[in-house]
Amino acid sequence: MTERPALPNTVGLAGTMREFMEWARSEFPEATTLGCHRHLEEELLELGAEIMRRPKEPNGDEALELEAAAWRIRMENELADILALAYHVAMREDLDVVRGLRRKLEINKRRTWRRDGTREK
Numbered sequence: 001m002t003e004r005p006a007l008p009n010t011v012g013l014a015g016t017m018r019e020f021m022e023w024a025r026s027e028f029p030e031a032t033t034l035g036c037h038r039h040l041e042e043e044l045l046e047l048g049a050e051i052m053r054r055p056k057e058p059n060g061d062e063a064l065e066l067e068a069a070a071w072r073i074r075m076e077n078e079l080a081d082i083l084a085l086a087y088h089v090a091m092r093e094d095l096d097v098v099r100g101l102r103r104k105l106e107i108n109k110r111r112t113w114r115r116d117g118t119r120e121k
């Protein structure tokens with residue numbers, strides 16, 4: 001059996017996102033929902049590009065360890081861009097992301113999924 005990755009650390013997510021949104025609100029007063037969406041599309045492509053650049057397993061090689069650590073930072077940064085933009089859309093439209101997550105969790109639990117996370121048709 002393959003080892004499953006640890007669940008993400010979500011401690012402090014709400015407070016960090018609140019601070020991020022306060023910054024975004026003051027830094028981008030003329031942002032629009034559609035503009036945030038377009039930016040989100042770009043960030044998704046950037047994440048995909050990083051996934052494609054995944055470095056080789058270090059297997060004790062120091063240079064590859066450094067490369068892997070740098071890649072993980074770039075991945076975290078891209079994921080942060082995506083989360084922040086999704087929250088920015090929610091803030092602009094006065095939407096409750098947590099309520100949406102709870103609703104989608106219940107909907108998804110009732111659906112039939114393949115083991116790789118894709119939906120059955």
Ligand SMILES: [Mg+2]
Pocket residue numbers: 043046077078081
């Ligand atoms: Mg980015």
